[in-house]
Amino acid sequence: MIDIQERLTAFAMLGATWVMWLLIILSIFGVAIIFERIYYFFASRDDVRALQEDLRLHLAKNDVTGARDRLAKSRSFQAKIVHSGIEVVDEGSDAVEERLAGETAVARTQMERNLGFLGTVGNNAPFVGLLGTVIGVIRAFHVLDESAGKVTSGLMTEVGEALVATAIGLLVALPAVAFYNYFQRLIRYRLTWADALGRDLLAYLKGNARRGSE
Numbered sequence: 704m705i706d707i708q709e710r711l712t713a714f715a716m717l718g719a720t721w722v723m724w725l726l727i728i729l730s731i732f733g734v735a736i737i738f739e740r741i742y743y744f745f746a747s748r749d750d751v752r753a754l755q756e757d758l759r760l761h762l763a764k765n766d767v768t769g770a771r772d773r774l775a776k777s778r779s780f781q782a783k784i785v786h787s788g789i790e791v792v793d794e795g796s797d798a799v800e801e802r803l804a805g806e807t808a809v810a811r812t813q814m815e816r817n818l819g820f821l822g823t824v825g826n827n828a829p830f831v832g833l834l835g836t837v838i839g840v841i842r843a844f845h846v847l848d849e850s851a852g853k854v855t856s857g858l859m860t861e862v863g864e865a866l867v868a869t870a871i872g873l874l875v876a877l878p879a880v881a882f883y884n885y886f887q888r889l890i891r892y893r894l895t896w897a898d899a900l901g902r903d904l905l906a907y908l909k910g911n912a913r914r915g916s917e
Contacts, residue, residue, distance in 0.1 A: 754781065821886075
């Protein structure tokens with residue numbers, strides 16, 4: 704037990720500087736992911752409401768080819784998902800529904816790429832900063848012991864370093880959590896629209912099948 708305590712004390716004596724550098728490195732990766740995802744979502748945006756109106760117009764005219772071409776022109780994930788379903792309309796609504804579900808899963812995976820790292824940084828950066836704070840406090844007590852209880856500049860330096868570690872941890876975590884939540888909402892929004900477009904296609908197919916049976 705004493706040996707473990709001595710090892711932990713020796714580890715704390717290394718200082719919290721490495722903790723702060725770790726947080727800075729994590730923040731650099733996090734910022735890179737944020738900018739990459741912003742560009743990715745920006746490049747795949749589209750006026751989905753207009754897309755839905757065009758799709759419904761083509762389907763109302765039984766113009767499946769026109770609907771397929773309209774979806775192919777869109778760069779949005781919603782259009783890609785529904786386009787995968789409209790490619791198998793001749794196989795029936797069940798085949799279309801399966802294709803839509805599979806393409807939705809693929810699109811979700813693509814849109815969530817690297818967000819796991821961003822969420823992990825957002826959730827754990829404060830604890831990494833807290834580790835730096837604990838290390839700083841341990842060093843501060845060590846300096847206080849060496850100075851026989853006198854407040855010295857070395858003591859204030861250690862206390863300041865401990866507080867800075869906590870601040871850096873929070874500064875790294877806050878934007879990571881904010882953008883992670885924003886991207887998740889954006890993904891849900893896009894998948895909701897993809898589901899709406901897919902339901903329009905399925906409604907068209909089921910309506911045709913019902914009229915054919917009559």
